[in-house]
Amino acid sequence: MNWYVVYTKPKWEKKVAAQLQNNGIECYCPVVVQLRQWSDRKKKVEVPLFNSYVFVRLAENDRNAVFDNVGVVRYLFWLGKPAIVRDDEINIIKKWLNTSDSIDVEVASYHIGDSIALESGPFSTQKATIKEITNTHFVLVLESLGCVLKMKIK
Known part of the structure; x- marks a missing residue:
């Protein structure tokens, strides 16, 4: 069985994941806790x-079963085929979200376009290219995973 990426209606990710689980389909919706501010209060919410x-995670012949759920729009495609995510990539995301370590990075000595090897954290085996540096964050391109990582500077 492979991991596929399902595109949902906006703001329906957690609802779709709950429906899929209720229908016996293995799914994963990674969430992070963010502090949101309303006019009268601040609250930590999972987004x-x-x-x-x-x-x-489905067998190829069971892929149409997800369309029985409200909020599912389509599959994400890559090069004309449904995008497949490897098990180790899902495990890296899970490991990264479960890590409570804060990663210290000194941005002053790095420049845009520099290639670096990450030495700690869940992406410690990856090489990245620095794409953007600001006062609050920096953006790394992890080409081996095909993703962009935005990290806050503490």
């Missing part, structure tokens, strides 16, 4: 890590 995406 999806990837907007409008839920990962589902």
